[in-house]
Amino acid sequence: MSEKALSIEDMISRARAGKLSRRQFSQMLVAAGVTLTAVPVATRGARAEEGEAFYFTWGGYDIPELLEEYNEKHGAYPDTAPYASSSEGLTKVQAGFVVDVMHPCNTNMGEWIGSGVIQPIDTSKLSHWNDMIPSLQRIGERDGEHYFAAMEWGQTSIAYRPDLVDLQGEEESWGILWDERYAGRIGVLANEGDTWWCAAIYAGVPFDEIDTDENIEKVAALLREQQPLALSYYDDVTTMEQSLASGELVAAMTWNETPTRLIKQGVPIKWAAPKEGALTWVCGASIVTDAPRVDKAHDVINSLISPRSGEYVIDAFGYGHSNVKAFERVSAERLAELGLPRDPEKLLQAGKFQTEMSIEFQSKIANMFSDIKAGF
Amino acid sequence: MTDETASTGGAAAGDETGRRGLRIAQDTKRSLTLLSPTLILLILALAFPILVLIVLSFWTQTGMSLTPGFTTENYEAFFQKRIYYMLLLRSIENSAMVAALTVILAYPAAYFVAFRIKRRKVLWLILITLPFWTSYLLRIFAWKVILGYNGVINSGLIQVGLIDEPLTFLLNNRQAVVVTLAHAWAAFAILPIYVSLEKIDRSLLEAAADLGENPLWSFLRVTLPLSLPGVIAAALLVFIPTVGDYVAPKLVGGNNGLMIGNIVQTQFGRGNNWPLGAAISIISMLVITGIVCSFLLLVHQAKRRLA
Structure with a gap:
């Protein structure tokens, strides 16, 4: 009780100081017991690493085909929910929706890293990280820390x-x-x-x-x-x-x-x-700053950037994937049909690359x- | 029960008034207790959010963070840019059309159930509200299927040979929004009109007939005026919530059917400007309240003049 009261006081003092993020504003409402019904998911955070990771993604990507490796490791698929655009997703997270992994695009990086919504990824936990196309690895990098793992482009x-x-x-x-x-x-x-x-x-x-x-x-x-x-x-x-x-x-x-x-x-x-x-655009995965299941979040990302998911993304969506090995799993005819070269660096350089x-x-x-x- | 025995066994007169006073106090207390769950819910779910909205509308937002303070710049912004009041105006026009259309279409249905159906009225009412058991979104999509390019109307007309090319003016415009909303809110109009028709004393109609009034005139001079409270309630029930609707305009409004709700949604979403969104909401609420009040005032005056 005293702890809660403290945090409310803390927020009021922050409000006095003149700066309040929308997340904190929503928390104030939660404290007042108003948005309790409006944002029932907010309580999810209390369960720490229990349960499966929550993957909040573009509509169409909330499918088991991209999460097989996670399933093999944990015996269950992550929980998912779709959004219509990453800015829409960001708005929901800032209003108190607690998730672990999101699916931003390279254009979002300035905004998302700048506002502290996402945290660095521990790339040593990703077994597929080293198979990533080098130019894509550099997206979302700040002082040697990687905030973004490219998935599809x-x-x-x-x-x-x-x-x-x-x-x-x-x-x-x-x-x-x-x-x-x-x-x-x-x-x-x-x-x-x-x-x-x-x-x-x-x-x-x-x-x-x-x-x-x-x-x-x-x-x-x-x-x-x-x-x-x-x-x-x-x-x-x-x-x-x-x-x-x-x-x-x-x-x-x-x-x-x-x-x-x-x-x-x-x-x-x-x-x-x-x-x-x-x-030309690149989208991928980032871990939300307040993610309650950071370890499992890394497994979600590793699954998304795996060659197996890559094969599906290429074949079913016609997109390129960040994993070099994914291209080896697709036949040359199919790649030609989709207009994707085996060496994606060229195509990436040819297009107007979004910043x-x-x-x-x-x-x-x-x-x-x-x-x-x-x-x- | 206990009150009854207390008053029948009444003693001195002074004692009686004291008890009556006590009873009134008890009644007040009891009604307050009965009301309190609703009252608490209303305060929590209505008054508090509106208060938050009012406070928020005087703040500012830069990037992702809100700055508390007091500034009227959000309200000024509303009047500086044409888009906001033009869209509010368009939304009000749309909703007025929706309300009128809904009432006109709902009246015969309600009349039929109230006067022509003698048995199993409840069953009929359930049947009328049956479409409203499905989700709002599904009903909007149903209209997309009906009005669409390859929709029911177009393919029907092509099959009959009346047109060669599908008609494109059916969907993706303001009219489509009005039609969709009118259907979506029909139940909210049928029920109040039905209730007011049902309450009409049938002997008044018999009296009108006995005095030689023909059916049309007895409808216009007896039934219609007596059912007006229901009609007014229905119109308001439909008008007020539809002004702020943003789902139907988004799905069937195309590129020129957007309404004020869509702008508010943008401000709370991609636009990253909650305070401006709050200010637009509050102005909309005030304008709608103003319109509803003047409408009721007009009705009141018209009634007095008639009486």
């Missing part, structure tokens, strides 16, 4: 219906998504982490200058121009894929997995290689994009 580009889109002999370009002939039949991703960057490529803005005021305005202007042409902004690619399959959409900004799945279903679809360049974003930049473009989506 892919591209954001345009999937279009060659039977419905007429390129008129021109090269494939991001301009397809700004083509007025297809007004109301264009799909765009709802999260600024993809859309803002793709628009920046189309605008010719170099990524290392993406956060200047002038360039932000330039990209925003392009996105405003696109808004009336878009049918909808998509949070989940499944809905978008259905619309592409039916022909309601003729072209959409999306990830590799969309053409991979639609081709399997026999839908006429083409994965564009826009002349301005496609957006880390600061918290200020991320919040700013999130707000601007949200206004743009609403038509303002």
